[in-house]
Amino acid sequence: MTEEHTEFTGSGRAGIVAIVGRTNVGKSTLVNHLLGEKVSIVSDTVQTTRNLIRAILTEERGQMVFLDTPGVHKAQGELGKNLNKAARSAVQGVDAILLVLDGSSKPELEDDGWFRRICREEVPCIIALNKSDRGTNFVNAYQALWEEIKAEKESAVQPVWASVSALQGTGMAGLLDTLFGHIPEGPPLFPDDILTDYPRKLNIADVVREKFFHRLEKELPHALAIWVEDIDEQEKKWTVDVSVMVERHSQKGIVIGEKGRLIKWVREQAEKELYEMYGVRFKLNLWVKVEKNWRKNFWILKKLGYA
Numbered sequence: 001m002t003e004e005h006t007e008f009t010g011s012g013r014a015g016i017v018a019i020v021g022r023t024n025v026g027k028s029t030l031v032n033h034l035l036g037e038k039v040s041i042v043s044d045t046v047q048t049t050r051n052l053i054r055a056i057l058t059e060e061r062g063q064m065v066f067l068d069t070p071g072v073h074k075a076q077g078e079l080g081k082n083l084n085k086a087a088r089s090a091v092q093g094v095d096a097i098l099l100v101l102d103g104s105s106k107p108e109l110e111d112d113g114w115f116r117r118i119c120r121e122e123v124p125c126i127i128a129l130n131k132s133d134r135g136t137n138f139v140n141a142y143q144a145l146w147e148e149i150k151a152e153k154e155s156a157v158q159p160v161w162a163s164v165s166a167l168q169g170t171g172m173a174g175l176l177d178t179l180f181g182h183i184p185e186g187p188p189l190f191p192d193d194i195l196t197d198y199p200r201k202l203n204i205a206d207v208v209r210e211k212f213f214h215r216l217e218k219e220l221p222h223a224l225a226i227w228v229e230d231i232d233e234q235e236k237k238w239t240v241d242v243s244v245m246v247e248r249h250s251q252k253g254i255v256i257g258e259k260g261r262l263i264k265w266v267r268e269q270a271e272k273e274l275y276e277m278y279g280v281r282f283k284l285n286l287w288v289k290v291e292k293n294w295r296k297n298f299w300i301l302k303k304l305g306y307a
């Protein structure tokens with residue numbers, strides 16, 4: 001995986017799992033049930049366009065970070081380009097994909113789309129046929145559709161199928177075992193002590209990053225990393241220190257803009273959006289830094305697609 005993992009000598013596993021599938025199949029219910037009271041984080045932040053950490057499960061056998069796929073939800077109904085784009089970003093850089101289907105009703109076009117996507121993936125795919133409690137069973141229809149698409153695409157992907165009821169909890173323990181069995185060995189991605197405010201930091205960074213990208217687009221494609229250093233939460237105002245990292249001195253000027261106009265615009269727009277999200281005023285301190293090797297230092301961010 002990453003350099004950091006080579007030193008790991010323990011026996012635990014750690015990985016990022018993307019939960020995908022069309023709306024209403026039971027993804028939220030499933031995550032809630034899978035994690036139960038063991039949930040370290042359930043993010044209540046407003047969804048942004050990027051992947052969002054839904055929950056982190058830490059057990060003795062390892063740690064699993066579940067990513068939600070908000071972009072895909074938004075793209076429902078607009079099949080084609082939008083869905084493909086969202087789907088692509090949803091599964092980028094993850095260690096496993098959990099595709100949730102509603103096994104109690106017949107396959108829909110979006111399910112077909114997800115099959116086509118996972119056909120091309122190199123990471124393990126686990127397919128959970130949910131709502132097994134309903135009495136109607138379309139498992140064969142889904143499997144037939146999968147075989148058809150797999151043959152058409154000449155794919156070698158072999159997903160693991162699991163029949164579950166997220167509502168009643170049937171098949172949940174087995175599904176969790178399967179997931180743990182398909183993520184790599186390694187130390188936890190997130191140390192325990194930073195679990196609680198991690199999603200919030202990522203979310204704030206995400207908002208700031210989005211503003212920069214809105215204005216800069218192709219000028220700084222991969223060189224910009226946004227990292228929230230600290231959040232000081234006072235009742236009336238949150239003050240947030242944000243590092244804006246570029247790789248070269250020449251990029252510093254681009255990020256700051258003429259007479260500081262660009263960075264001021266980013267700050268104001270981000271503060272406005274964060275106010276709408278959290279219902280509290282924000283003061284963002286944006287510190288532009290040149291960090292040649294931020295990519296190495298911020299490997300978690302990168303892996304999650306935030307850098």
Ligand SMILES: Nc1nc2c(ncn2[C@@H]2O[C@H](COP(=O)(O)OP(=O)(O)OP(=O)(O)O)[C@@H](O)[C@H]2O)c(=O)[nH]1
Nearest residue numbers: 022023024025026027028029130131132165166167
């Ligand atoms: N009968 C039955 N209903 C379920 C099951 N799992 C989820 N549901 C119901 O299906 C509906 C949708 O569940 P959600 O968990 O919100 O689905 P989702 O995929 O997260 O939906 P989006 O957030 O819109 O993508 C809810 O009414 C759930 O109670 C299940 O195993 N059996």
